[in-house]
Amino acid sequence: MRIKRGIVAAAAVLAIVRPSLAAEPAPTSFRIAAIIGLSGPLAVIGADMRRGVEVALDERNRTINGVPIEITWDDSEGKPQVTVQKAASRIAAGANMVFGEIGSPATVALSGLTEQREVPLLVTFAADNALTTPGRLHWTFRTGKNVNSTVGVTAGFAERNHVRKVFGITPDYEAARDSWTLFKTLAATKGIEVVGEEFHQTPARDFSILLDKAMRSGADALYTVSQGNDAITLLKQANEVGLKEKMKLFGPGMVDEIIMRAVGPAGVDVGSTLRYHWSEDFPANKDFVARYKAKYGELPSANAGDAYDGMRWWLRVVADTHSWDKKDWVAAMTGSVITDSVEGRKDMGACDHQARQIALAGVGVEQTAPDLPKYGMKITDILQPGQIYRPCP
Amino acid sequence: MNILIIGLSLAAMLFLLSAGLTLIFGMGGIINFAHGSFYMLGAYGGFQVIDSTGSFWLALVLAPLGGAAVGVLVERLALRPVYNREPFVQMLLTFGVILILEEGVRAVWGLDYKDVSAPAVLAAPVHVLGATVSAFRLFLIAFGAAMAALLFLVLEKTPVGTVVRAASADPEMVRALGIDVGLVRTGVFAFGTGLAALAGAVTAPLFPVELGMGFGVIIDCFVVVVIGGLGSIKGAVAASLLLGLVRAGGYGFAPEWVDLLSYCLLIAVLLLRPHGLFGRQRRLA
């Protein structure tokens, strides 16, 4: 009995003392485990994120504090289970950090694993609020935009476009319903009336009946939370009945460069939030766009820019610690500020690990410049962080 | 009114999609899981034709021909050696075909979505009895009905159709009459995959054109084929109409339950008629 107590005490002492006993020795490489969708419907997004991250690594000559950066790319197939499985084996093999996933369910599952294994997780895409609930996750950071910010932007968009009555179409899952509820709350404060709402399964096969209801509802705008394939189906079928001529069409993340390429004219004038846009007027962005174009021969998409910016920020913070202890990195990232990101200043919230940053609203446009694809996005409004985010207490 | 038109348009799409699958099954007893991939191939092929020539109508001609040509290769190289093997061998092979076609499409066209728009004449909505409906949907309804009528006439009234029906009833007997069943099988398989490609090309203006598009539709196809009765074109017509109208009604009243409704319909039909609406008990030999 006494011996047992002694061991417990010794262990406790060791545990407390250990961090200050000796700095972690320098590893032979800094290992990043990237787990994103590289096949299936997410592949379009994943491929661009990968390109953005590669540019961020190139920029550092693929080394950090004299140690080579080694990155592995695993295909999550967009599935939470696969994501967690592959991440777990990468962590077991000594990954220093994890980057990913894309969809919210997989990313939330992934954060559960990285919290438990005490490995930092960098999130750029998934917007679910559960990833940045204050005080909940210690090892997880989101440099990308969150649901609240995107919904705030769309509410502002509605106001500026003089929307009076809105009809909502929302996929039937929790995060999407929450997003729609949030929009309704914001809309009410701006005097916008919600005249109808419909929820659909995802993937949705046909929107024509729902669109018909929207057009008969007397609404002057259609707000939709549908994403990706659903958004494309909705836009194509809205075009079919000339919906855009009758009402404004907008939603958070409704269109981006990828979707504009899929729907062409059907996406013109559709309002959306943007994660990032190559035209953003910051010196670091000009630099990034030039590097990206030199490497891949085209302009970076929103997903590429978003991923680049997050990885660049994170690697800089790690390098500045001159430490190989993950805890030091997390401490440094918490409350860190980057003043020269591709979107200007970004502040990592100390309470929620959500980056405060500008937000963009834009519309789909037809582009005529010779080096641009035929259809793309144009920024219409830039909102300052203070208009969207509450500061940490 | 709108629910009816939209329901009919859904039915037309379902029919175009599932007709090829049911024909192929009727012929060699092959369950072609790669049917959705041929649908995808048709959509990409259609995109390519429109991109190069600007003609949607030409795409409706060339995409199915391409689908049929690939179908000939698949039947000759992959399926012919395994007609007499256990069904799971054939299933595995058609799964393999999915992977190959998907990789092929990815290699040729990349990961990006492709934009296919309706031809200009059908782009604007029209007004029917006070309702605003899509001209393209009306075209789809007419197109689907015409294809159904054509298929029905060919199968029921022409010598080619008689041979196809006979070869699906009893291939050995047809051989004994001196007809090359292998040729008939290749022909029917190619025709079925051509139909799938046609469905892909003609519905491309309404749906995302992307690598995963085949997976979503294959389930719909199976629901139609099972409700209608495996191998029956009449059944495919009836089941498409039933499912299309039920879906449209579902979207009208409870859009979050549409899939569940479809499966309930499937189960109800199977409980009442285990072989589907027009299915026959098949001789297994």
Next chain:
Amino acid sequence: MTADAALRCQALTVRYGRFTALDGFSYAFAPGRLYGIIGPNGAGKTTLMNVLVGGVRPSAGSVHIRETDVTGLRVPARARMGLGRSFQITRTFAGMTVFENLRLAAQASVFRRQPLWRSARTFPETAERARAMLATVGLEREADRPAEQLSHGDGRALELGLALMADPAVLLLDEPLAGVGHGALDRTTDLLARVSAGRTVLLIEHNMSAVMRLAETVLVMMDGKLIAQGDPAAMRRDPRVREAYLGSDA
């Protein structure tokens, strides 16, 4: 004799694993004769027939049609060379009417000369031939009934009609009388006699009185081998045949 055989087989052997179903069977079938093939269950009669029509590959040996080696040819090709058959278990096309069944067979023989696409023009011809065959096999009144609803005897008659449509020089019939009811037996036997005229016929049959009446030569098989052959009366008396087989009927 051998030189102008309608159908000749040489040392045909079929093995299923270690079991030999047909064991070095050789015979030359002369044109225009009706051969009865008898033997106990499992003697290899159906196997012989399957090898002759091309449905089963022999392990060894060869098949010649009018002295052309057809061992490598498959069923449709041999059928086009004038080989017609009926099956031990009646096979007609379910889901089609009697008339459609026959019209299909008529088309099949037309397809041999014409591409599929031009066949619409041959409609009147094929319909006419189908109607003529209805009369030949005595199924005029059943023309519009689905094939699967026919009585057994009528089903046999239809199957025979299908085989005859191509006017085959050699007709192989596998137990055409099996399961035919007493009432229809004489009628079907008469039919067989009528349609056999002018053809080489191989008639596998357990019904001995029919064999005795129809056959000009009887072959007796056992354990995959030809054990005796001769005219029906002689075979009936042959002690080997009695021993092997005759206990069951006659």
